Amino acid sequence: MLNFELYNPVKIVFGPGESSKTGMYAAQYGKKAMLVTYEQHDFFNQLLEKLYKSFEDAGVEVVQFYKIKPNPRLSDIRQAVEICRKENVDVVVALGGGSVMDSVKIIAAGALYKDDVWKMFVSRHDVEVAVPPTETLPTILIPTKSATSSESNCIAVATNDETHEKAYVWTPVIFAKVAIMDPELTATLPPFQTAAGAVDAISHVLEAYLNGDQNSPVQDRINEGLITAVMDLLKNILKNPDDMQARASLQWAATLTWNGYLQSGLNAPTPCHQIGHVLSALYDIDHGVTLAVVMPAFFKYTAHLNDERAARFAELGNRVFGISRDGRKDIEVAEEFINKFEGFIKEVGVPTKFSEVNIPKEDLDKIADDVVRLGCNAQGELPSIPPIKRDGLMQILKLAY
């Protein structure tokens, strides 16, 4: 385990029905709230009415911004920042998945930022060219999807719709004041979205497990447990959508996957996310789906790179799926794990191949170029264990087809 600092000040209010207290929490931060949600919010209408009542009861005026799209666009965020400033909003509230919550973190910081918000963003982990925000309006994040952990981390991702670049803001300044996690809200999602969100949550754990410090047994055992729990809970919810206990556990598991605690001491890069961000920016594909198509290919490629990698996948297969390692080569166990994992993703109805999400085969070079430009380090390597150069990247992309 490596040395680390951990800081997470987000107050979490958790449980079915807790979102009815939103107005009360908003009133702690002022008299005027901007409520942000998706452009397409028909399936939230009842929920929005309830939230409105909660604001009204608490004496909080609401400014609506119902314009966020999945894979949020910088142009929409800029527009919300302008409204926030003009209306003198006191607190910004997100109702939605990662796209809305990430947008709200940027909008709230952007309202007090002296420059254009794009200056806050960075693409590459090794090039710190951004001017991070130093202050923010308070935010309240209400997730409707168990996936990104955005409600409890200090990361926000958005797409510059002029340059098609998906980049992020990562600074403790943008931590929310309150995350209201009401598992009943996750029942508003179609099953496909629930499944894609769970795959995203699992991907966070796997990125850390495979690419972080490899001598951290506490994080390993917790991460293995989270993967099995998320897989079991998702399958249960797809069969019994009203099982609120399962939804509560899935939501709690998802937030633990990327809230800083399990990443501590690992210093893990996120190679599958770097590839996934490029796919989202180019083709507007759901974040969880990009990971579902990248992970199996990435695993197939890296498992064969050396004996240590094969052994790591074999350990994972043994712990997560109970695959026996007795008398077998690590690479055989690793391959069985990868097949079983891909089988799980297919079973829950999420695509695992580029061809299923209409990515043209002739675009693979362009995708690799963008990953090198936006996700690789100054040496042209995608941070990973081991680091991957462009030719390896091309092999992964071909395997994903």
Ligand SMILES: [Fe+2]
């Ligand atoms: Fe993610």
